[in-house]
Amino acid sequence: MKARSGISKLTINRMVIYYNTLKNMLEEGVEIFISTELGRRTGIGPSLIRRDLCNFGDFGTRGMGYRVESLMEWIGAILGYDAIWNIAVVGEGLPSLVLSHYYNFLPPGFQIKAAFDLDDRYHNLVLPDLGLAIEGLEKLNTTIRKKKITIGLVVTGPQDAQPVTNRLIEAGISGIANFSPVPVMVPDNIALTQINLSTYLSQLSYDLSDLSPEGSPQRMDGNERRYALG
Template identity: 40%
Template sequence: MKNQVIISKATIDRLPLYFRTLKFIQQEGIEIISSEELGKRIGVTPEQIRKDLASFGQFGKKGVGYYVRELIGNISEILGLHRSWNMSIVGLGHLGWALANYPNFSSLGFNMKAIFDVDLSKIGLNIKGIEVSHIRKMPEIIAEHNIHIAIITVPAEQAQDVADQLVAANIKGIWNFAPVKIKVPRHILLASEDLSVGLSSLSYHLTRAFPDSK
């Protein structure tokens, strides 16, 4: 059996950027694009683009470029966007509400199927055709709708308990927005987004770029 090729996280993280940019290019009616032109639009060197794509196979034609529609399909398949993934949100605060109303999930194959909270004033609300359910109903609803991904948007002190309940409910992946590191078994796929870390990093660079700014 062949050894599985290890793809760097940086390469994987750039693929959605390529995919999104190529979709815009397709909307412009452009059928073929070079790595140089694609790189200019994204801010990535053409060498890096060719190296990233070569990690997954042979795409494009030398001296011609990439066929936009074909490359979109290839990257979509690599990212699993050709499949359909069912999602849920746990925690209907400001961020949970914004994510529940985000319009582009479905265009990428992510289908919102359930929203959970513990606030009785929110239970029963209808958001884009989805009724908000109590968190205690997670196991049965996750099973009923074959939900693969759960988005955690609860306060930090509640995040680990919610994650434990999701694991017990046989969720496959967790996208954690709570500002705390959570622990899950190795078979659970975990992605974390700490908004304060991103802003703090931006503040760091702004402080050094504009030291006299107030």
């Protein structure tokens, strides 16, 4: 496997798409495929698929294609799916509860091992799917070290995002996934990804604005616009 230096986040995003598509193909009983088939299923050009794969090594046999299971295992190793990643969710009320219920959608190797909430009304509430009780932040350091947690998911309001991030780092977290609506800052030795739902919805609304008038959304009046802007 080649070194990872210089690999863009867009490339990694596509590798995730390839992995998930290969997983579906494997479940369908497909054993061997060519890049045009993967392109048809993903909407990504075959030449770009081949370039992405070449960033990490030589896959497949010219004229014969790729083996689904082997390539899926290779991509999984590139994405770190062959390791165990213990996760702590730190949130505030309903958003953290909703995110915790999506554990079935986590990639291989990722496990939610702890949940914390800023609102003490949720403390000791048991998340049945995870078998975890929500804890207060006073237990953050002890739990993270005891359960060897390396990734923190921040699901708070904007005013608490940076303080919670700081506390996670102080507790020994190595990576942060920030779901709050504002960016956070971390030291260079901490991995960070910012996941702002409003960004994706804004991209969607921008694309939808090109639809015909029949598909255009209802426009807000002046009072509604003032309310939305606070």
